[in-house]
Amino acid sequence: MMAEPLSDYEAALSAIRQSGLGHPDRPLLESFIDDSVDRGRAAAFLLKRLSRDTTTSKPDIGAFLADWKRTIAMCNIPSQENFHGVGC
Structure with a gap:
């Protein structure tokens, strides 16, 4: 009996935890x-x-993390327009 495939939610959390x-x-x-x-x-x-990263057998989550941190940092700059005129 085959196990059910992971949902995207479960697969993403698994990738993060691993x-x-x-x-x-x-x-x-x-x-x-x-x-x-x-x-x-x-x-x-x-x-x-x-x-997207097919150069290694294990996906590199570091680039996604860096992008997410930059997004958060842009939204934490008080009373300034961020990202070329788009406020968060």
Whole structure:
């Protein structure tokens, strides 16, 4: 009997947990999935980004993490327009 395939949500959390990231990076990425309006869509986005890297057998989550940190940093700049005129 074959096991059911993981949902995107489960697969994304599994990738995050198996990445070897420590605190605070792992919880930060977990919150990207768990605290999103649409968990499945956020998970699918993360998985799609990870699937772009085919140079290694284990996906590199570091680039996604760096992008997410930059996005958060842009949104934490008080009373300034960010990202070329788009405020967060």
